[in-house]
Amino acid sequence: MSPATIAGCGALALWAFLALLSRLAAGLPPLQLTAMGFAVGGLVGLAVVAARGGLGALRPPPIAWLHGVGGLFGYHALYFIALALAPAVEANLINYLWPLLIVLLSAPLRGLRLGPARLAGVGLGFLGCALLVGTGASFPPEAIPGFLAALGCAVVWAVYSVTSGTRRLATVPTEAVAGFCLGTAALAVLAHLAFEATVLPDARQAVAVLLLGLGPVGAAFFLWDVGMKRGDPRLLGTLAYAVPVTSTLLLILAGEGAFTAKVVLATLMVTGGGFIAARARA
Template sequence: MSSATLAGCGALALWAFLALLSRLSAGLPPLQLTAMGFAVGGLVGLAVVAAKGRLGLLRQPGIAWLHGVGGLFGYHALYFLALALAPAVEANLINYLWPLLIVLLSAPLRGLRLGPARLAGVGLGFAGCALLVGSGAAFPPEAIPGFLAALGCAVFWAVYSVTSGTPRLAAVPTEAVAGFCLGTAALAAVAHLAFETTVAPDAGQFLAVALLGLGPVGAAFFLWDIGMKRGDPRLLGTLAYAVPVASTLLLILAGQGEFSARVVVATLMVAGGGFVAARARG
C-alpha cells in the first residue's frame, strides 16, 4: 500500500470520530456547527501553510475553487438536508453509497481497472454497512425528497473525490484545501445566519468543535486529497465502509451505544471486504 493510500486511510480513521464528536456538540445548529468546524480546520491549515511559506499556493484557478468549495459545502449541505427531510438511519444508509460509487467511478473517470475481486470486496463492505446502519430500515414515501438529497450527497462526494485525481485537478496542491475549508466555512456561516438561530457553545461543545476542526472536519480533508490524487481510490472506496463500523464501536466505548452480534458480523463483513479488495491486483 502506497504512502498516499495510507494518507487516505488516515482520513477514514479521523472520520470514524465524526459521529462521537458530533454527539458531544449536540445542541448546536448543524450549519453553525459546519461553519465553526470548517473555520477551525481552515485556520489551522492556513497557519501550517503560512509557516511553510507556501501561502501563494492558495492562488488557484476558478475551477479548482469551484471543485474544492463546491465539493465540501455541497456534500454537507445535502447531507444535513437529507437528515432534516428523512429518517436518519435510512438517509445515512443511502449516504454510504459514496464508497461504492467511488470504486465504480474510478473506471470511467480515472481509467482504473476494477475486476471481480474489487467489486466483490466493495459489495461485501456495503452489505456489512447495510447490516449495521440499515437494520430495521423503512422507506416511507413522504420521505422521498430526503432520500433524494441523501443520494445526491453520495453522488456529490464520490464525484468530488474521484475527479480530484483527474489531470486537470491533480495539479492543485493539497495546501489549497485550507482555502477551500475557509470558503466552506464562509458559505455555511451565511446559510446559518439565513436559516438558523445562533447558539453560544458551552465549554464542552466548544472543545468538541475544536476537535472536529482539527480532525474529521480539518486534517481529514487534507489527507483525503492526498489519497485521492496519488493513492488508489478503488481500495480507499472499499476501506471506507470501515468508517460506520469504527464509528459505532467508538460510540459504544464512549457509552453512547450498545454492543450486539450485529456489530460483530458487520465488522467481519467490512474487514473481509477490505481484505479481498486489498489483495486485488492491478
C-alpha cells in the same frame, strides 16, 4: 500500500470520530457547527501553509475553487437536509453509497481497472454497512425528498473525490484545501444566518468543535486529497466502509450503545471486504 493511500486511510480513521464528536457538540445548529468546524480546520491549515511558505498555493484556478468549495459545502449541506427530511438511519445508509460509487467511477473517470475480486470486496463492505445501519429500515413516501438529498450526498462526494485526481485538478496543491475549508465556512455562515438562530457554545461544545476542526473536518480533507490524487481510490473506496462500523464501535465504547451480534457480523464483513480488495490490488 503506497504512502498516499495510507494518507487516505488516515482520513478514514479521522472520519470515524465524526459521529462521536458531533454527539459532544449536540445542541449547536448544524449549519453553525459546520461553519465553526470548517473555520477551525481552515485557519489551522492556513497557519501551517503560511509557516511552510506555501501561501501561493491558495491561488488555484477558478475551476479548483468551484470543485473544492462545491464538494465540501455541497456534501455537508445535502447531508444535513437529508437528516432533516428523512429518517436518519435510512438517510445515512443511502449516503454510504459514496464508497461504492468511488470504486465504480474510478474506471470511467480515472481509467483504473476493476476486477471481480475488487467488486466483491466493495460489495461485501456495503452489505456490512447495510446490516449495521439498515436493519429494520423503512422508507416512507413523504421522506423521498430527504432520500434524494442523501443520494445527492453520495454522488457529490464520490465525484469530488475521484475527480480530485483527474488531469485538470491533480496539479492543484493539497495546501489549497485550507482555502476550500475557509470558503466552505463562509458559505455555511451565510446559510446559518439565513436559516438558524445562533447558539453560544458551552465548554463541552467548544472542545468538540475544536476537535472536529482539527480532525474530521480539518486534517482529514488534506489527507483525503493526497490519497485521491496519488493513492488508490479503488482500495480507499472499499476501506471507507470501515468508517460507519468504527464510528459505531467508538460510540459503544463511549457508552452510546451496546455490542450486539449484528455489530460483530458487520465488522467482520467490512474487514473481509477490505482484505479482499487489498489482495486484489496486490
